[in-house]
Amino acid sequence: MASAVRHQPVASFQSHPERYRHWKLAIDGAIARLGMDIKEENGLRPEDYELKQNSYDLGVDIELADAIERLRFEHPEVRVLVFESLLPKVFCAGANIRMLASSTHGFKVNFCRYTNETRLSLEDASQHSGLRSLCAANGTAAGGGYELALAADRIYLVDDGNAAVSLPEVPLLGVLPGTGGLTRLVDKRKVRRDLADLFCTKAEGFRARDALRYGLIDGSFPRSRWEAGVSAAAADLAAQSPTRASQGVPLSPVNSQVDGRTRRYRSVELTLDAEARVATLTVRAPEALAPASASALRDEGAESWAIRVFREIDDALLHLRFNHDTVGLVLLRTEGDPDAVLAHDAVVHDNPGDWFATEIRLLRARVLRRLDNTAKSMFAIVDRGSCFVGSLFELALAADRSYMLSDDEAGPTLHPTRAASGGTYPMGTAISRLQARFAREPQRAKDLLESEHPMHAEEALSSGLVTLAPDAIDWDDEIRIAIEERISLSPDALTGMEQNLRFVGNEGCDTKIFGRLSAWQNWIFQRPNAVGEEGALTLYGHPTRPRFDFRRT
Amino acid sequence: MSSIDYSERIPNNVDLSSDKRLQRALEKWQPAFIDWWNDMGPAGGWQERDVFLRTAVSVDKGGWAQFGFVKMPEYRWGIFLEAPEAGRLVGFGDNAASPVWQEVPGEYRNTLQRIVVTQADTEPASVEQQRWLAQTGPSQYDIRNLFQVNVEEGRHLWAMVYLLHGYFGRDGRDEADALLERRSGDPDKPRILDAFNQPCPDWLTFFCFTTFTDRDGKYQLAALAESGFDPLARTCRFMLTEEAHHLFVGETGVRRIIERACTLMKQDPNGDARAQGGIDLPTIQRWVNYWFSYSVDLFGGEISSNAADFFAAGLKGRYKEMSKYTEHTALGQTHAIPLLRDGRLVVEDVPLRNAMNEVLREEYRDDCQKVLERWNKAVRDQGVTDFEFSLPSTRFHRRQGVYATHAFDPNGNAIPLAEFEAHRAEWLPSDADRAYVASLMKPVHEPGKMANWIAAPPRGIDGRPLDFEYVR
Numbered sequence A: 001m002a003s004a005v006r007h008q009p010v011a012s013f014q015s016h017p018e019r020y021r022h023w024k025l026a027i028d029g030a031i032a033r034l035g036m037d038i039k040e041e042n043g044l045r046p047e048d049y050e051l052k053q054n055s056y057d058l059g060v061d062i063e064l065a066d067a068i069e070r071l072r073f074e075h076p077e078v079r080v081l082v083f084e085s086l087l088p089k090v091f092c093a094g095a096n097i098r099m100l101a102s103s104t105h106g107f108k109v110n111f112c113r114y115t116n117e118t119r120l121s122l123e124d125a126s127q128h129s130g131l132r133s134l135c136a137a138n139g140t141a142a143g144g145g146y147e148l149a150l151a152a153d154r155i156y157l158v159d160d161g162n163a164a165v166s167l168p169e170v171p172l173l174g175v176l177p178g179t180g181g182l183t184r185l186v187d188k189r190k191v192r193r194d195l196a197d198l199f200c201t202k203a204e205g206f207r208a209r210d211a212l213r214y215g216l217i218d219g220s221f222p223r224s225r226w227e228a229g230v231s232a233a234a235a236d237l238a239a240q241s242p243t244r245a246s247q248g249v250p251l252s253p254v255n256s257q258v259d260g261r262t263r264r265y266r267s268v269e270l271t272l273d274a275e276a277r278v279a280t281l282t283v284r285a286p287e288a289l290a291p292a293s294a295s296a297l298r299d300e301g302a303e304s305w306a307i308r309v310f311r312e313i314d315d316a317l318l319h320l321r322f323n324h325d326t327v328g329l330v331l332l333r334t335e336g337d338p339d340a341v342l343a344h345d346a347v348v349h350d351n352p353g354d355w356f357a358t359e360i361r362l363l364r365a366r367v368l369r370r371l372d373n374t375a376k377s378m379f380a381i382v383d384r385g386s387c388f389v390g391s392l393f394e395l396a397l398a399a400d401r402s403y404m405l406s407d408d409e410a411g412p413t414l415h416p417t418r419a420a421s422g423g424t425y426p427m428g429t430a431i432s433r434l435q436a437r438f439a440r441e442p443q444r445a446k447d448l449l450e451s452e453h454p455m456h457a458e459e460a461l462s463s464g465l466v467t468l469a470p471d472a473i474d475w476d477d478e479i480r481i482a483i484e485e486r487i488s489l490s491p492d493a494l495t496g497m498e499q500n501l502r503f504v505g506n507e508g509c510d511t512k513i514f515g516r517l518s519a520w521q522n523w524i525f526q527r528p529n530a531v532g533e534e535g536a537l538t539l540y541g542h543p544t545r546p547r548f549d550f551r552r553t
Numbered sequence B: 001m002s003s004i005d006y007s008e009r010i011p012n013n014v015d016l017s018s019d020k021r022l023q024r025a026l027e028k029w030q031p032a033f034i035d036w037w038n039d040m041g042p043a044g045g046w047q048e049r050d051v052f053l054r055t056a057v058s059v060d061k062g063g064w065a066q067f068g069f070v071k072m073p074e075y076r077w078g079i080f081l082e083a084p085e086a087g088r089l090v091g092f093g094d095n096a097a098s099p100v101w102q103e104v105p106g107e108y109r110n111t112l113q114r115i116v117v118t119q120a121d122t123e124p125a126s127v128e129q130q131r132w133l134a135q136t137g138p139s140q141y142d143i144r145n146l147f148q149v150n151v152e153e154g155r156h157l158w159a160m161v162y163l164l165h166g167y168f169g170r171d172g173r174d175e176a177d178a179l180l181e182r183r184s185g186d187p188d189k190p191r192i193l194d195a196f197n198q199p200c201p202d203w204l205t206f207f208c209f210t211t212f213t214d215r216d217g218k219y220q221l222a223a224l225a226e227s228g229f230d231p232l233a234r235t236c237r238f239m240l241t242e243e244a245h246h247l248f249v250g251e252t253g254v255r256r257i258i259e260r261a262c263t264l265m266k267q268d269p270n271g272d273a274r275a276q277g278g279i280d281l282p283t284i285q286r287w288v289n290y291w292f293s294y295s296v297d298l299f300g301g302e303i304s305s306n307a308a309d310f311f312a313a314g315l316k317g318r319y320k321e322m323s324k325y326t327e328h329t330a331l332g333q334t335h336a337i338p339l340l341r342d343g344r345l346v347v348e349d350v351p352l353r354n355a356m357n358e359v360l361r362e363e364y365r366d367d368c369q370k371v372l373e374r375w376n377k378a379v380r381d382q383g384v385t386d387f388e389f390s391l392p393s394t395r396f397h398r399r400q401g402v403y404a405t406h407a408f409d410p411n412g413n414a415i416p417l418a419e420f421e422a423h424r425a426e427w428l429p430s431d432a433d434r435a436y437v438a439s440l441m442k443p444v445h446e447p448g449k450m451a452n453w454i455a456a457p458p459r460g461i462d463g464r465p466l467d468f469e470y471v472r
């Protein structure tokens, strides 16, 4: 491979429309337009690749994720998001191939996971916030470009005899359309599987007429009627979507300071022990009084603990994933006053009809799913001063194991609530973490929530809510040994094991994308046929053609 | 197998009658083609006239240019391939030395189809671009030449459609239909390549187009004539013989305008050809700049993985791959290409296979340079010593490739966009230029007469005198 494989830290996962380099966001009443105008020279690693033909890298997707998030919070008046390209003839060419080819395996996997999460957030916005999306492909949408389109509610393609939709990954690159493409084709759009097979092996894809016939798009217009057609389709979609609110809440920046081994947010701390390959994610209960009502919550806005703490967790998770690949185990800790957590939760949970409270619940659900999808072992550590209550109890449920200090003198530090654990924060499988935990005894999950109350270690253990409950004499040693044992195991086997054990229950589009599509993609990404010296991905754009090992595995 | 069966509805030397399925498919396409020709071919009542045209009756030397009067819609568009070369092997790339393919290899099917469709699309496109020109033709001789070019572009379309029908199955037939549905310059269904959507409203444009854009065609066809897909190679070889005439029409057309401009300059007290109703030399230079730059775009990206793939697969070679080169893998070699780095040009070595578009473009550029030298000789022969045509750099005025994102002057120096804009009217046709040239476009249909802005050619067609009635 020509360029040196390396991994460099991603400085920030935050963005703002004023700083977008690759997108233009324009809002007109109920309709927002997000114009893709990716700057070739502004990739995250400009020395390795140029973002030609509206091809994207992580930097582009961070802005996209930011735009979707901001529309949900800052512009509840927007009911339709229209994706379009500001380049002539090309909508989007997908993820930049040279970027992929010059990235480490770990970066590629994290990049794909992030872009998948962004597209799922787009669908989440449509399903739960009534923010519909429409992809107006005014030129060819290839690979990840068409996958972005697939995440929208409606796809329109200009009918100019040239523009096409395509998934050329298999025939051209020897990899998969791994940003949900294969899954959404057959599971979301329900394209017949044999036609999908034809489509996915035809590098140049289909132009409007055939694309429409096969169900790959929802409509097309010739160039002369393009603007009018897209505007009418967007207006039509907007008319079908409910109004949420007229006044938004600004998303303030998520700030953190790095201080030695610790990245500090206001209510979250991420401490790394790189040598031990262990990180500690500590979440602190609020100190301020809870807002008394939904409108008080809106007044506090994005700075209110209930939303801010989850945005901080989200940012910390991204740093963990992209910038600390050797960390194998994350200790999840909480500290502070359990009642304060419950009070701040209450205003979020008790106002189902309030749009802002709803958006906060949806955001928290997404962050928790990001936690579920993080390829690190997670132990919840429930000890003196902890507050695994309400929404923070979901952290304990997300962990692979939980350790709770058996400590009769301290107050109860664990408290599952119906408001938080009764389905408000579903996993990718669409069931709650509690349901997943008690798949064998569904009644137990119900009973626990019926009689919700704070618990000491003994009860938590007997109720099945924690894994182990050592007493103070054994505690330090138990935890130390558990950590040392965990990080001595094969990281690959652990990732595979955890991802299989975490997602109890039925498959959905989400789990298929992460569990099936991504897993196969990640396997292919490791195979010589893709990334070996003569692999298709390695040699893409190079003068020699790939040579395959034709043995099927 | 080189004689043509005229008992068939579709003249051919490919033994069409033995392949009923293909014959039926083409016979079905034929009426759609005729409809297209009637709708989009030469406009203004010319279709009912008898035109003195050459028709290919065989691919043998001397046999493919038989002259006679024919109404254009009745022209015998046929399918002619150069005779097969026994034992021909793939000449280059990773498949070198294996027998050439007589059928499309599955592995390259999509790629080959794209190559054929892209080439095919240019053929009807240029007919559409040129459809109004006869209305303002400067002489019978020129109108005939225009029609000759038009019917042969029609035949080139047939040649490509034969490949699509014969070798690419259902997809190929769909593509053949789509070739008749796209329209040059139509925003809703444009032709694939940009140069083929530009208007061709005047004869200076026509002659520049046939000089520069048809010459791109020559180089593309020459590169495909080396193809390991034998039917494509044989088709392109025969098309090249026809293309040579189109280049002749273009080059001599511009030369005659130049000669006339020089004559008028000498007649005018101020040496001003425009004052005498001619097209002055600087205006011609601007047309050259415009059409050369649009035509070099057609060669594709300077650094191209497609180009590398085409070569590696043995689908598209270099110009005269087999006669000019001894090394045919093009591996382990580089090609120097100046690239913009922080606003400055830095020459970088690009793997040769990835630079194949540029290699072909450079051959083309050198060929164009020779044309300009012949025009400059014409200028000198007229006794004009203070003007010389110059070919712009291939970086000038680009819309495709690595130079498209920056402004360059005609010498290829990177300049600020504002500077380019300040010189635009000096380097490229202005609206005033176009209006002036358009104002000269008055029809001259009387045999032997020439419009004032163009000199007479030295001789007529196929030994006929200049005042022969080429269109009746």
Ligand SMILES: [Fe+2]
Residues within 6 Å of the ligand: B123, B152, B153, B156, B217, B243
């Ligand atoms: Fe042609």
Ligand SMILES: [Fe+2]
Residues within 6 Å of the ligand: B153, B214, B217, B243, B246
């Ligand atoms: Fe031609």
